[in-house]
Amino acid sequence: MSQINNSKKVAIIGGGISGISAAMELIDKDINIDIYEARNSIGGRVAGIKDKLTGDEIDNGKHLMVGAYSNFFDLLQKLGTFKHLYFQKYFNVNFISESGEFNFSNGRFGKLSQLISLMNFPGISLRDKRNSIKFINQVNRGLDATPSESAKDILNNFQISNKISEILWEPLILATMNTTPREASGKIFLNILKLAFFHSNYSGRLVFSNLQLNKLLIPFLTIFPNEHRRIFLQKSIESVNKIDDDNFIIKIKNGEEYNYNAVIFTLTPFALKKIKTNFQMPDFESFESSPIVSIYLWSEEDFLKNDFYALIGAKFQWIFKETYNSLRYALTHSAADEFAMLSKSEIIELAYQDLEKLFSKFNRNLIYQAQLIIEKKATIKLTTQTEPLRPAQKISKGIYLAGDWTSTGLPATMESAALSGKHAVGNLITDLSL
Ligand SMILES: Cc1cc2nc3c(=O)[nH]c(=O)nc-3n(C[C@H](O)[C@H](O)[C@H](O)COP(=O)(O)OP(=O)(O)OC[C@H]3O[C@@H](n4cnc5c(N)ncnc54)[C@H](O)[C@@H]3O)c2cc1C
Structure with a gap:
């Protein structure tokens, strides 16, 4: 094992965008860093899903980006995957309603x-x-x-x-x-x-990925680890206890315990609630989740003139055409509480009705596969009540917080997640004099 000057040990809990962002901010520091991720892959909510029938890998719901995502793009630059993005020349959206299209x-x-x-x-x-x-x-x-x-x-x-x-x-x-x-x-x-x-x-133009989003993050698995920096998958953290400002004990669900000088939590408030601590955490109870429903449809024929549309007077709000691997469409419905009581076939029927109403070339008989993704806890609800409660990225010396929902001045997005990771690490670097 090569010597490092500083024997400090930092734990990052969670391997989503905010955890990866925090880790990449610390990569140049002479410290030991361990990342604990509960699932068997990194990426968190930017997960990839394999469609069984077509074999296609799709996103866990279509994600929109805009040119202003400087912190997320910075992260992708570090991971070498920025080149897979393509940018509109300027913000340009086609809206479609029953009375026609407008731009x-x-x-x-x-x-x-x-x-x-x-x-x-x-x-x-x-x-x-x-x-x-x-x-x-x-x-x-x-x-x-x-x-x-x-x-x-x-x-x-x-x-x-x-x-x-x-x-x-x-x-x-x-x-x-x-x-x-x-x-x-x-x-x-x-x-x-x-x-x-x-x-x-x-800043306003929309940005799309040529690759499934999760793949933009995968290089992290090879760039980050060395003998001082480790990524542990399928290690769910159960508790974090503070001994003093410079000494914390992390307990994994399998019973193992490890000591660290600092801990960065990068989980949603809903996951954080489940972690036991012997110190005061922010008030997570006030945060409510907001669902997003996505449908992917594989079609034998292209029925969309443009790459995407905002849908007006429809149940679904957006449709995007995807052409990598095969021709398919992603429809999204945000703030989807009203879909909570519907069955899978009822939701797909609503999507078909929207498309029949808005696109004359759409033919449901040419759809050979439909994949429904219901993300009940897609993001927090960002209301007038919750916005002032979003916590800062430092809880106290040695304990830091990141995540799209923390206080960044931004909506709960990939950009907010990337920025929060940087803020958390900025605080940690000052406190630990790194
Ligand atoms: C359907 C959908 C559509 C979206 N659309 C957009 C969009 O258009 N544009 C946009 O910018 N954003 C969008 N988002 C939001 C975006 O995905 C998130 O803002 C971003 O991925 C959040 O990253 P994060 O690191 O803060 O949290 P997460 O991705 O939730 O990461 C937290 C990680 O912690 C892990 N974890 C949880 N508990 C434990 C534990 N006890 N121990 C260890 N690990 C644990 C989780 O498994 C997870 O990997 C969308 C999200 C969804 C679900």
């Missing part, structure tokens, strides 16, 4: 594009368009919200009608916050608009 773009003509897009929206009154332009202008000038204002309150303040909300703002809020506009934190909604969609052409 919202944010770049072809610079900032003017937003206004041109709005002006071209069908079936929207001039008053509505004027109010939306006023709203966009105020966002561009740094509009802020109070903690108690929801996304819907903000839209109401600008007298944005339900009609334009349903067409434009709701799909955006649901896709980024997985929370209904009525409940969603207005502060985070405005942050999303400021940091991503209205910041620059680069």
Whole structure:
């Protein structure tokens, strides 16, 4: 075993994006690092699923990225997989409803594009368009919200009608916050608009992966480990006990116990609740989960003109075409509480009805495989109540927290997860004088 100058030992609990981000931030430090992951693979919620009939590997639900994901992209650069992403030239989304298709773009003509897009929206009154332009202008000038204002309150303040909300703002809020506009934190909604969609052409454009998302993270399994850095899969942590600020005992479910100088928890609040500790943890009870339902459909023929659409007046909110390995479509429904009581066949039937209503070329008889994925705890609900409760990445000296749901000012996304890992490690480096 080669000598390292510093004999400090750090444990990272959880091998999702936030755990991997934390680990990669520490990779240059002369310390021992162990990662404990409960499942038999890394990636957490960015898991891969093998479809039995087609043999295709699909994502655990389609994930959207935007150009503003600088921390997540930084992580992929370190893992050497950034090259598998492709970027839109500028934010450009086609919306489809029963009355036709329309486009919202944010770049072809610079900032003017937003206004041109709005002006071209069908079936929207001039008053509505004027109010939306006023709203966009105020966002561009740094509009802020109070903690108690929801996304819907903000839209109401600008007298944005339900009609334009349903067409434009709701799909955006649901896709980024997985929370209904009525409940969603207005502060985070405005942050999303400021940091991503209205910041620059680069930040707002949508980003897609040529590979299944999980594969973007897999190089971590070879880049990270050496004699001082270990990844343990299928090791679920049961308890963490503090002896003093510099000494913690971690107990694995199989009974093994190990000592560390610091611990970084990178779990969801729902998983954290199950870990026993002898020190005060943040209040996890207030966090509620929000489900996402995804359906993958394999079709013999292509029925989509564009690569993806926002679906208006439909049960599902988005459809994406995927062409790697085979032709298939991913439909998503965020904040999917209303699907909780439905059976698999009822949910698939709803998807078929949406597609029949919106795409004349869709033919359900040409669908030869359907895969339904219900993620009950896809993300936290990011409401006006929970946003102020999101904890910082340091609990006390030696105990750190990361995860998409922690306080990052961002919605609970892959970018928030990557950023939280960096923040947790920033605190740890200062405390341990690394
Ligand atoms: C269907 C779906 C769609 C989504 N869409 C988007 C999107 O469009 N855009 C976007 O940016 N984000 C999206 N997300 C959210 C994104 O996946 C998450 O923000 C991100 O993956 C969270 O990473 P994390 O590391 O914080 O948490 P996790 O990925 O949950 O990682 C936590 C890890 O800890 C492990 N663990 C749990 N308990 C223990 C224990 N006791 N001991 C050891 N290990 C343990 C878990 O197995 C897991 O691997 C979506 C999520 C889902 C489910």
